Amino acid sequence: MTWETVIGLETHVELATKTKIFCSCTTEFGGAPNTHCCPVCTGMPGTLPVLNEKVLEFAVKAGIALNGEITRHCKFDRKNYFYPDLPKAYQVSQLYLPIVRNGKVPIRTESGTEKVIRIHELHMEEDAGKLVHDPWLDQTKCDYNRCGVPLIEIVTEPDFRTSKEVIAYLEKLKSTLQYLGVSDCKMQEGSLRCDVNLSVRPAGSTQLGTRTEMKNLSSFKAIARAIAYESRRQIELIEEGKKVLQETRRWDENKDATFAMRSKEDAQDYRYFPEPDIPPLVISAEYLDDVRRRQPEMAEEKMVRYQQEYDLPVYDAQMLTEQKALADFFESCVTLGAEAKQSANWIMGQVLGQLSAKAMEAKNMKLTPSTLVTLISMVKEGRLNRNTAVKVFEDVFDTDEDVEEYVKVHGLAQINDPTALAAAVEKVFAANSQSVTDYRSGKEKAYGFLVGQVMREMKGRADPQAVNEAVRDKLSG
Amino acid sequence: MKITEEMVDYIALLSRLKPDAEEKVQMTAELEKIVSYMDVLNILDTDGVEPLSHVFPIRNVMRSDEVSSSFPREELLKNAPSRDDEAFLAPKAVEG
Amino acid sequence: MMELYRMTALELGTVLRKGELSPADALAAARERIAACQKNNNAFITVLDPSPTSLGAGPLAGVPMALKDNICTKGVKTSCASKILGDFAPPYDATVAERLVAAGAVCLGKLNMDEFAMGSTSETSFYGPTRNPWALDRVPGGSSGGAAAAVAAGEVWYAIGSDTGGSIRQPAAYCGVTGMKPTYGTVSRYGLIAYASSLDQMGPIARSAADCAAVLDIIQGMDPRDGTSLEGSYGGFLSSLTGDVRGLKIGIPADCFGDGLDSEVRRAVLAVAEVLKSRGAAVEEFSLPIMEYVVPTYYIIASAEASSNLSRFDGVKYGWRAEGYKDLADLYARTRTEGFGAEVKRRIMLGTFVLSAGYYDAYYKKALQVKAVIKKAYDEAFQKYDMLLAPVSPTTAPKLGESLSDPLKMYLSDIYTVPLNLAGLPGISVPCGFDSKGLPIGAQLIGPALGDGVILNAAHAFQFETDFHRQIPETKGGVSA
Incomplete structure (x- = not known):
């Protein structure tokens, strides 16, 4: 039965x-x-x-x-x-x-x-x-x-x-x-x-x-x-x-x-x-009217608004509104000038990742929206590459340290010096002539390897876009 | 209304009272007499009459949500028959 | 100057204000009188030894008084005349006590009563019965028997009692003093140890209606700590006592003067109507066909609330705890079985029964419905009349030991007082004569809700014409100092 x-x-x-x-x-x-x-x-x-x-x-x-x-x-x-x-x-x-x-x-x-x-x-x-x-x-x-x-x-x-x-x-x-x-x-x-x-x-x-x-x-x-x-x-x-x-x-x-x-x-x-x-x-x-009027915006209403106002996909809107503290965090980021989709991505990826790893609720987290917004704008302004930014985020999540200061102290700022990049490319190509040959003979994989080596030479602090372009230029040059 | 000794046992248990055998017999008789007298209310037809719990139409008496300091603990504990420095003491009441 | 104990509270207040006497003199007089009377009448549970305070403003400043022992007094034993409260000394004052102190009152002690205010004789006190100053083999009435006896004997000039079903008015009548239950909600219940919360109300017992007016001017008023207290304009009763009752329409409910009423009481009470008529009031008989329902309705509601209100006395937080208990359940049962007296237990059992599963609708809910019918009957009466006149009690004071053997009979004697508590109305008991045994008789003036001033004024008018309220027991062979 x-x-x-x-x-x-x-x-x-x-x-x-x-x-x-x-x-x-x-x-x-x-x-x-x-x-x-x-x-x-x-x-x-x-x-x-x-x-x-x-x-x-x-x-x-x-x-x-x-x-x-x-x-x-x-x-x-x-x-x-x-x-x-x-x-x-x-x-x-x-x-x-x-x-x-x-x-x-x-x-x-x-x-x-x-x-x-x-x-x-x-x-x-x-x-x-x-x-x-x-x-x-x-x-x-x-x-x-x-x-x-x-x-x-x-x-x-x-x-x-x-x-x-x-x-x-x-x-x-x-x-x-x-x-x-x-x-x-x-x-x-x-x-x-x-x-x-x-x-x-x-x-x-x-x-x-x-x-x-x-x-x-x-x-x-x-x-x-x-x-x-x-x-x-x-x-x-x-x-x-x-x-x-x-x-x-x-x-x-x-x-x-x-x-x-x-x-x-x-x-x-x-x-x-x-x-x-x-x-x-x-x-x-x-009395009832008064309470109704003062009722805050609830999850369902926020979901609809996020889709309309910020053009977020349903999935994002739902994730962000499940916990009020998360929605508040998101809205603060936007108010502080961060782009909505960027903020949503960071929150759904990094913030929720950290919360779940630490079995925490959003309302108990120490990290403030302004810290995340600074991090996002540093990436956007090319002052920090995204992978480094993720590491910085994880490091400051529990402390909410000043990220500008943290990046400076730990020497993590993005290197945007073309001469340094060119020198690194030279050095990598010289040391890996076999890979260069492989690529030219059609082995696409070798390209990725070379990019990785250049990034490593730059201690991970180069702009990935710039590294890509420099390697491609060199290969086709 | 007939009041039985079983009913008296049940009411005594709910009331946390433990009458002895003699008291119980007396209580049963007294309660039956009093309750039977109360049955006079059944003469009155009260169909559709709203039960009146509060005699005057006072409504919505409330205070604002503002904290005042609590009482000195010692003042609250000082009348307790059994206590320690911080709590009232009772025989074991916790389950599990 | 006449002996101080023969004065009314206002007369003593005047003498004090004029400086003809000091507050210390008044205190000394009260102490002397208490020392002489207490052993005879046992009116007090606790006698205090206050120091004279500097004389404040107000007509009763410096006048010695006392409180019924169910009114909380900070740091002073408050027992409800029950074993179960032990030496409970509340860490707070009742609002009424605070107001009186602020008005310059000097509290001489805590007054005896029926245990938890449940009774009509003051015999159920754990501290022994109070005796009637007019005849020491008789009860003073109850439950505020100590309050009425102390005022009658001249031990204090006024007292505060509580009235759930007649507990101020009936002992006032038995002791030949004036006692008033004000409109429900006009005196804060904060600090009154509850018997039946929807019916309890505190009020004054004093020699005269004017004294009662002066006390009410002090104790009435909205209290934010009591959610059932009524907003309104308070004070000014004393200053508006004119004694003018011309045109006052007085209704006499014929149903209150039928079988069961002692003929001497009937005659004395009806004579009150004649006196008021002679001063210009109009009197008319009418029918109030709810009287046979008032006692059962009252006892169902009062017992139900009592069963809940008295559950907190369990030997854990305060008061007395039984010995030799095995476990928690046994601690509860022993403490409550040994700590409460028979009448209290009877009402707890009755109240538990009427609320228990299967009986709630038939008894408790029914009683709330009948209460609505009773209130409506009074509302209708007050559309026609400004005030009603009724007896307080069917008889004068019975002998000690006569009443307790038949609880139901005792309950039935509350018939004239309980409906006012059910309907929330004010009532004042005024001395209106003596029976052939020399025992005082009281008449009850009943007002509409918030009509406290109307009945005070009518009582004042009556006392203007009569001197029953000025009689002192010793003249009739009672307590002598």
Whole structure:
């Protein structure tokens, strides 16, 4: 029997606000335990929440970008459960009237076709604190720095069939949220977290199987492997005539497997009810228009514009706009006077090459657009040959050193002295008379060899065009 | 509305309360009496009535996204029944 | 000069301002009175020993007062009369406390109450019951029983209580003092340890309506730390007390004067209408056919919110922690089972039940719908009337130990006070007589939303004509100093 895997995602994204959702403590990552806290976010009795206006704005921005319907009359609810990472013993969240419903995210599947992932809802909520077990004390330490950091939770319909689709969606989501500036989406710092709901069913069936929820997925790679593992596990269970249990499972990175989490002592009965301390939100048409007007140019729009305005091929436009930081980098290069296609080539070749070699994201790179632009113009002005320029680029990528200075210090400037070139040609021809003879007898390959030797004689710093011409002239002379 | 001891067990678990056997019997009886009395609300037809959670039409109360300094940690920790220099301490709660 | 404890807060303020007395003299008088009364009535949980401050501006500057023990005071134990809070000393002041201090108030301590403000007798306190200064074998009412008793006994000149379902008005009535629950949202709840957030509101208990007006002028006002606080123009209640009620249309809901109301209470409350009529008000009976729904609606909503609000008391961050626990779950269960009293646990259980899967719609959602119906009934009443008159409680103060055995019966006695909390309306309890046992009776004046000034003025008019609010318990064989 062939099986189909059905996947839905719940993604938590930390919003890039300066302050927490209900108090004015900083959201800055890190910090000694319990130093980004106040009576409100540590749930002290008598304290009250007051909503950060940026949280609403960011949620609405995300909702618009994900093509969702904004709930014009929305409320917060309390989700009640006991756990030491939740000092009030309830999380302020949204159940009954989430800020966004019915979104749509188009993704490109492996076969190259477009598929639309439906967003069930997007809601605002507060993050919980961090618990660290101290083996010496045999006690759990409660650090509430993350408590009250604003989150949006984005819940999809069970629309995914493969891990590739899941990754494509997450890449798209991440790119979109970064474009909007509503989150930095750093998985390693936990600002983007993803729970995977997965079930399997016989291919062609329209009924959903029993699903499990997987947690602790800290990278895209982990997500892909967990999906592969979990669908195999479920299929094996069913084929052995056993049942899949509806449960929460934890992905263990080291063991490359999922494990059932210790079942909570009680049923998941969160007793949601409207949060009495926070008045409802009414989203006016003016507010929505204003947010829409201020929505930044998104990847799709940039792609179209790059093709029209800069005459770039579709491929280039797509590559450049996948990451907002890369698109910004590209636009800065153009603004600083570099030619668009030249910039695109350098970015897609050298910049992406370095990023992938160093497993970095564009937004973390140190190299500035002005450095690349200087390099491009040095090549264009014949002051640096292209191959040397690539080496210089690689050398300054991590440091963003002044390239003019670097070229001078390392003596890499292009030699444009015709006398020096003529002398080098003389010397090479004299030392390689056999190659000259070979060429004249029709062996085309000998030409390339001679060019290479001249370039070497020039220590690689000659203008390749000029070397070509000089060798050809000499051969035909 | 009939309240059973199983229901009381479940509610007690959700509430993180552990009544002893005697208390449980009493709670069951009391809850049944109170809840049954509350069933009087069913006399009133409320079809189509919007539930009223906030009594006055206050809307959109928000603050600007400006950081103020956090609280001195010691002030936050000083009422804790168990703590160290930097954190509240609880019995083991971390999984895995 | 009359004994200081017989003065109203404003009278004492005037004497202080005129320099006839120093703030230190006022403090000394309060201390002396507390020393004499506390052992009898147990009105205080914590007695403070403040030093006299230099006299500020304002009519109540330098006047000693006290706060109910669910109002956070920086560095001062705030217990909610519960074992579970232990010696919790909040690192912050409630907005109300800040405002009072800024107005020159001197806080003499923290007042006894029903545990977590859940009760009508002040007997559920971990720190022992408060007794009614008028008859020490009787309850002072609750939950702000300590506040009402302390003012009645003359230990402080005013107190701040909280009212979720009548917890200011009912003890004020039982103790023969004036107590007001203002419009929801006009007094910041920041720093009030929540019982039921959508219903809780703090307010003054004092001898006179004028005192209450002066206190409200200080504590009311928009607070950016409380998202439910109402914007508006505040202050000026005291200066606009004219006592002029000519043309005031007063509605008397017949449904509040039916079966279950003690006949002596009925007579005294209806007499208030006659007094106001004699000063030019128009009085009319009308029907308010929602009264049988108000108590269940109130207890469903209040318990639901309480079950959530009180979940944070778990022995981890503050307060008391049980001993001998095996693990985290056991720590939670032991701390909460041993740390909360019976009435609190009953309401937590009830609240958890009405919110739990399968029962939410039938109980909690239904109650929110009925709440809408109740609010609408009041809205309609206030299209016809400027103010309503009702009893505060069906009876005068019961004896200690009489009420707790039957929780449902106790809940039912809240019938006249809870609808105001559901509808967010202001209500003031004014002393209007004594029953044949010599126990005080209170009448409730009810205003429309933000009509706080209307009922204060009507209460002031009534107190202009009567002296029930000037009676002191010792004259009736109660607490003597």
